[in-house]
Amino acid sequence: KNQVEQSPQSLIILEGKNCTLQCNYTVSPFSNLRWYKQDTGRGPVSLTIMTFSENTKSNGRYTATLDADTKQSSLHITASQLSDSASYICVVSEQTGANNLFFGTGTRLTVIP
Amino acid sequence: DVKVTQSSRYLVKRTGEKVFLECVQDMDHENMFWYRQDPGLGLRLIYFSYDVKMKEKGDIPEGYSVSREKKERFSLILESASTNQTSMYLCASSHRGDTGELFFGEGSRLTVL
Numbered sequence: 001k002n003q004v005e006q007s008p009q010s011l012i013i014l015e016g017k018n019c020t021l022q023c024n025y026t027v028s029p030f031s032n033l034r035w036y037k038q039d040t041g042r043g044p045v046s047l048t049i050m051t052f053s054e055n056t057k058s059n060g061r062y063t064a065t066l067d068a069d070t071k072q073s074s075l076h077i078t079a080s081q082l083s084d085s086a087s088y089i090c091v092v093s094e095q096t097g098a099n100n101l102f103f104g105t106g107t108r109l110t111v112i113p
Numbered sequence: 114d115v116k117v118t119q120s121s122r123y124l125v126k127r128t129g130e131k132v133f134l135e136c137v138q139d140m141d142h143e144n145m146f147w148y149r150q151d152p153g154l155g156l157r158l159i160y161f162s163y164d165v166k167m168k169e170k171g172d173i174p175e176g177y178s179v180s181r182e183k184k185e186r187f188s189l190i191l192e193s194a195s196t197n198q199t200s201m202y203l204c205a206s207s208h209r210g211d212t213g214e215l216f217f218g219e220g221s222r223l224t225v226l
Binding site: 034036042043044045046103105106 | 117153154155156157158203205214215216217218220221222
């Protein structure tokens with residue numbers, strides 16, 4: 001069964017600290033993995049998309065890694081800011097079509113001053 | 114700036130009412146999606162459209178219908194709203210092809226009393 005699991009469910013960190021969010025998946029055949037940021041009450045916004053051949057991708061202070069062998073991805077946030085407080089959603093695409101996306105339930109990050 | 118616009122951010126309806134949620138994208142995307150998002154469940158696909166007048170059921174189509182008469186517009190219809198349809202509804206669009214990045218609208222929070 002195709003699944004995407006994220007950990008932790010929630011996380012509280014101090015402003016300026018780093019953190020790492022995890023995503024494990026069983027989706028096969030794999031096409032790509034995406035990380036989205038969703039502010040409270042808003043729609044998700046794409047941070048990164050990685051295909052099978054990419055093992056790291058950065059977007060400013062956000063760095064995503066992908067290990068396609070172990071089917072694991074992480075999102076590392078450096079020097080966190082209050083505006084990083086949001087839910088972070090991992091989405092894995094199956095090769096069979098555009099509508100075959102599998103969503104994790106997200107990690108709720110709270111950055112406190 | 115690319116955009117997916119949902120017609121209503123907040124709606125309150127009564128049980129049995131007909132509800133229309135409209136979504137418009139300005140990116141000439143072939144694919145459009147309707148998701149609902151509930152705490153702890155993540156995003157679940159209601160319906161997907163890959164072209165004008167074409168639609169496919171997602172994971173939870175019961176109680177919903179859709180309409181795509183023009184490429185840029187995708188409507189979600191609740192024929193007779195029920196309390197268990199209280200949720201956040203998210204519209205998204207993407208180019209054809211399974212690596213196409215998803216662009217989301219801001220969401221419509223529907224409360225059914």
